[in-house]
Amino acid sequence: MNIEDSIAILQPLVFAKTGKYLDTLQLNILRGAWDNQSYEEIAETHRFSAAHAKTVGANLWDLLSQVIETKINKKNVQVVLERKLKELATDGVTDVTDELPVTSETIGKINNPSTVISVTSVTSVTTSAATSVTTAAPLSEAPGGIVTLNSPFYIPRPPIEQRCYDTIRQAGSLIRIQAPRQMGKTSLMARILDYSRQEEYLTVTLNLQLASRNVFSNLERFLQWFCVIVGKSLGLPNQLAEYWDDILDSNSSTTDYFENYLLPQIHTPIVIALDDMDILFRYPDIASDFLGLLRSWYEKARYGDATTDIWKKLRLLVVHSTETILTSNTEQSPFNVGLLMELPEFTPSQVQDLVQRHGLDWDSYQIEQLMNLVGGNPYLVRKALFHIHHQEVTLEQLLPKSATKGRVYGEHLRRKLGYLQEYPELLTRLIQVATSPIPVELERVQAVKLHGMGLVQIRGKQVIPQCELYRQYFSQEDISELAISY
Incomplete structure (x- = not known):
């Protein structure tokens, strides 16, 4: 059993005990200790202090000791985990290896906070529970405001x-x-x-x-x-x-x-x-x-x-x-x-990660459709996924122009419009960009201000709408009439 196999089995056990998965820092320390690296070597590899590595490591060994009910430290982690996890698998505590093969895809799903192999306890689990993949993320957590430290919906943007x-x-x-x-x-x-x-x-x-x-x-x-x-x-x-x-x-x-x-x-x-x-x-x-x-x-x-x-x-x-x-x-x-x-917008792979954390099984074409509508804006992406997960709307229903007036994005768009109404010239220029079939050249100051609002992309001396949602909304006839009234 290698380290990735161990992590694949260990993650749901940790979640069952604590309601959280091992995070990236803990996993890096675990992998380093498995390879007999010193804390100094682990810290240098992953660019954090050795003192911090020791602190996190000490807490990690205590946590794992509780999870598998066997004393673990940095020196014995590989031997103990290999032995204990094999015992658990043999005893039927987690039948992951029978009906859920440990592949790179499976490891990705288990490490992903959107899915968890249901475990009723560290020492007793039925086969059916062990092989059922269910949504574990607290999807009642509506998008908006700070993404809390223990939220599964925070997507890192390395580096x-x-x-x-x-x-x-x-x-x-x-x-x-x-x-x-x-x-x-x-x-x-x-x-x-x-x-x-x-x-x-x-x-x-x-x-x-x-x-x-x-x-x-x-x-x-x-x-x-x-x-x-x-x-x-x-x-x-x-x-x-x-x-x-x-x-x-x-x-x-x-x-x-x-x-x-x-x-x-x-x-x-x-x-x-x-x-x-x-x-x-x-x-x-x-x-x-x-x-x-x-x-x-x-x-x-x-x-x-x-x-x-x-x-x-x-x-x-x-x-x-x-x-x-x-x-x-x-x-x-x-x-x-x-x-x-x-902060940049999310990449397609980051949006895919967020989709999985919402328990949705989408292909690359669906990711592309969503990003064409809202780009990689974290809030707009999460807003869509939240409502889709709760079956209040489908991706197909979001794509037509009705998206600009629906409850999913209506409040967001009205807030953008309200801010722009304080700067009528910017509103006029944005409508010009939204209604044009080709990129539009604006004065540099105007382009920078609209870009700062996240409404346009700057391409050389020209701009285009940041995403299809803004194109749809600011090209509507009633919005154009509002700008003319100024």
């Missing part, structure tokens, strides 16, 4: 996740995640923060949507709120009265508060994640100063002076939508420093 993990370990690092709305920015942010906590870093998440309106009344008010919120998240009392100097400008006082109070109080790196930065762009004066402040902190970690070590503790994670019409001075913002992560 993005690993690059972010590597970067967040770098002293004084800054990661910028940007994409149109509903492309998975906050879901990626959550995973970077989870990785940071596994590295034993402190993490602070600030969603600017939760700040009250008066926080944005002026720069000083906003920066004082920022200082207090970060301190409170670290369990530190408010010391603004001691560190805030009315003679200095607000940026200087904020820098002093971090440099001389907050950062010296901690002894591990801290990751501050700023989600929904779009809110700040509604206040261009505040945004310009604050983004310039973040940039200066990023640079302080590289000065090599007496304060550099203090600022090396700080890692920044900035998340914003490209739908936002930026008015800030990009030369003074952090948006041209650090690691930029622009």
